[in-house]
Amino acid sequence: MPDFLHLLVFGMWMIAGFVSGVSGVGGAMVALPVVATFIPMHVVIPLSCILTLVMDISIALMHFRHCRYSALRPMIAGCVPGAFAGLYILQIVSGAMLQGGVGLLLLFYVYWQCTYKVSTKSGESWSKGSLAGFGAGLLGTTISFDGPPVGAYGLYAGWSPRVFLGTLGVFFVARATMTCILQASAGMYTETVLSYAMYGIPATMIGTLLAFPVVRHINQQVFRRVLLFIITLAGMVCLVRSVL
Template sequence: MFDPTHLLVFGLWLVGGFVSGVSGIGGAMVAVPAAAMFIPMHELIPLSCILNVVMDGCIAAAHFRHCRVSALWPMLAGSLPGAFVGLFILKFVPGAILQGAVGALLLYYVYWQRTFRVTEVHRESWSHGGAAGFGAGLLGTAISFDGPPVGAYGLYVGWSPRTFLGTLGVFFVIRGTMTCVLQAGAGLYTSAVIEYAMYGIPATMLGTLCAFPITRHVNQDTFRRVLLAIILLAGVVCLVRSLF
């Protein structure tokens, strides 16, 4: 049965899909904190994981030819044990703590974006790639934000924007599918989650596809500043709500 929350899910992931279509990451960081005001975290996180796979699938399809396949293996190898740790956290940690963790990560992400600078390009390695994959698997499964660890790795090794989008798009699809399988096996996909997903999936696809034709016309610096301001506000809201 339709209720206003379904319309909220559609609208938030329409915006989230657009944000990810422009920047490659950040869609869930925009949608999840707002949705957390209306949807319990233990339903919202599995929902976001489903929609992330759809969102990343659209991005991967558009930039697949730029994917660095050799870089995927260490990240995927690290993401599997990370996903099991994240599943344990999601199942047994209270929703208020999960929401506080989301807020803290969002604030740290803004800080990292404002302070992190690449002074030299490094070679890809199994150790660094595996560590980034482990972090993505843990965070992606526990709170649905897998972007920061592998995003930092992509900057660390100096991927070009298209290589960044193609490689991370494919990685997120594979890693996210792995998470969805684990969450489904743990019984986290309730009828409410599936019902929300039926509204979120077309919204995510529409938002992501709408971003592609205008990406080259968007001022990336301005877009980045606005996005960071939104993420900062969302992080503060999540932290405050987790305390009351």
């Protein structure tokens, strides 16, 4: 019989799958702070990385045909050292510092979403693409949030919406796979993490599938505002809990 924590993982990651299925990003940013209120961060982060991989695969299958594969090379080249740096940080910092870092990144993500505007489309750049990949690898491995660096790069490069979703979808799968391999080799996938994953994996897939038939009927602007409000609250809660 599942206990409260396993049901919490199931419920929150079903919501996460739905959120990402509708918007393409943001699922982990909603689920992780809530789950981290009850489960230690050093359990929640590797769990989140497993479930994010499942979610990324589900979403990438919808858009992979629009992927700009030439843009993946610098992003993945930068992602590799970033992932190793993130693994090192994850192993040496405390749970409170991780939770504070999550809170700060969530609030920065909301600020970026509300203020960042692209005046000109600068095109792809090997240096900026690899820098974005490094940031995604670092943040993805450390706190499982890899979206902001490569999202900003996609806007900078001027990708169309379909190219944006397709290219980032395939990159997220490659990045998350690399992270899972590194974390598994470091012994982070304990019996506890895997027991929660057994509930989170089907929940994530269900949530993503539920989003498919309704995504066209949801007002994206209203949904985006609600999502940013939830992420703001989650960021504030993480910051408060990191100092208590």
